[in-house]
Amino acid sequence: MSVLTIAEIKNGELKKISKELASAARKISSKVYTLLIGGNDEHAQELFSTGSDVVVKHSLSEYSPEAFGNIAFSVAKDKDAKIVLLPHTVQGKDYAGRLSAKLKASLVADIVSIVKGSEEEVEVYKPVYSGKAYATIKASSPTVLTVRPNSQELLTHSGPETIEVSETSEGEVTSRLTDIDASGGTQVQLGDASIIVSGGRGIKGPENWPILQSLCNTLGAALGASRAAVDAGWIPHNHQVGQTGKTVSPNCYIACGISGAIQHLAGMGSSKVIVAVNKDPDAPIFKVATYGIVEDLFHFIPILDTEFKKVIA
Ligand SMILES: Cc1cc2nc3c(=O)[nH]c(=O)nc-3n(C[C@H](O)[C@H](O)[C@H](O)COP(=O)(O)OP(=O)(O)OC[C@H]3O[C@@H](n4cnc5c(N)ncnc54)[C@H](O)[C@@H]3O)c2cc1C
Known part of the structure; x- marks a missing residue:
């Protein structure tokens, strides 16, 4: 079963959750693809060392939910991914719904653990009722999961490393990011x-x-x-x-x-x-x-x- 994880770059840095996703995918699959939009080969190395087999790079540098959703859809289809993991971040949450709709996949948001995953079904664990309780949820494949940052342990992985370049079109984009108010400056976010x-x-x-x-x-x-x-x-x-x-x-x-x-x-x-x-x-x-x-x-x-x-x- 192949699993696709989607990395996230912020201010030129690979967000740690990207590596957590690679590690989480490695635990349930022997074939882990990672889509890296706007990243470089150093980022790819970080992903290989924490769980990815194949990093699919795409050169798009500007974020838009439509473009990211379209590219992720195309790569998920191409790799026949049964499970797609995204960061449960502002960005990941922004296009996870769009991606799951395009894939006709089930969507479970804000998970903290993947109990098991197979071709047919995935079982996950997530907080519910504002964290007052935890629920175990079974979803049929294909499934899109958003994963809470810092919830996954990082694994050390070594194996064949393949970098592919995707030139898939960003598709029709009707909204563009024009400005970011980065309040908080250089402080740790x-x-x-x-x-x-x-x-x-x-x-x-x-x-x-x-x-x-x-x-x-x-x-x-x-x-x-x-x-x-x-x-x-x-x-x-x-x-x-x-x-x-x-x-x-x-x-x-x-x-x-x-x-x-x-x-x-x-x-x-x-x-x-x-x-x-x-x-x-x-x-x-x-x-x-x-x-x-x-x-x-x-x-x-x-x-x-x-x-x-x-x-x-
Ligand atoms: C719909 C809704 C949504 C909400 N969302 C949020 C939310 O997102 N986040 C959130 O935080 N709250 C939220 N609240 C508010 C929440 O219910 C509490 O009112 C709030 O968290 C209390 O903040 P506090 O603990 O700072 O203040 P308090 O409850 O007043 O507690 C202050 C504490 O400081 C201690 N203290 C005082 N002086 C000292 C000292 N010198 N040294 C050590 N300890 C001291 C006191 O013993 C006390 O325990 C929400 C409420 C509602 C109704």
Whole structure:
């Protein structure tokens, strides 16, 4: 059975989820194709080393959901892919529906695990009801799956490496990207971060973000926030984690002065390690925390930052 994964390039870099998809596909298939639109041979090497057998390069550099959907459709058909894996990112979500409609395939979004996959059927595991529960879903092939970033372990793979070039037409494109407002600048973006330090109402005011930002800088982490902090006008909405913000799944999520409301947990509950710093021992966040620290964050976070600085040269 052949599986097609679709890589994603952002600012000239291969997004990590692209390699996760190659690894996830490798676990269920002995023939893994990856479509790389706008990438180069170095990106292809990264994909080979994490699971791909064949990287199909396409030179299109400008994103449009129609063009990406058309090219992915053509390659999926050509490779007779029974399962197509896309990143569950803003971009992947944008054209996954279009692709599944063109392929007449079932679509399951935001999966965190592929339980099994065959020519006929795929079984996947995904959060439902804003992360309050997990569901196992069976879908008949062909299937398009969007996969939550940071949910898949990276494998080391070696084998024959083939690069093909696709010259398939981008087809009819009626909408074009004209501008990107990259608010957030050079800071680590939430969706890409393997560590997130997040602040809630407990940080008391915007003048205290530098305490968390310093820890972010030390750890190479992204800065997140609860809706309470966003609604108070302390930080822009693009930092919000939760049901009405971003869904993240970092290796480590450090929640500072966040109570752990269900709507916040919906956005970060699948983090691998959750560290909660809260001065209320009964705060609900401690129910999901891997490590719970009952402390005043203004006392604890600077100490943590100083200690990390000593070990991270
Ligand atoms: C439809 C809907 C959608 C929503 N979507 C989201 C969403 O996407 N994201 C989201 O976050 N929320 C969302 N909410 C809001 C959510 O219900 C909570 O109100 C919000 O998450 C609370 O934010 P908080 O934990 O920062 O504040 P609080 O609940 O007020 O908690 C603050 C915490 O800080 C602790 N604290 C105070 N001082 C200190 C200190 N010095 N040191 C350490 N700890 C301290 C307190 O003990 C407390 O636990 C949504 C709500 C609704 C109804």
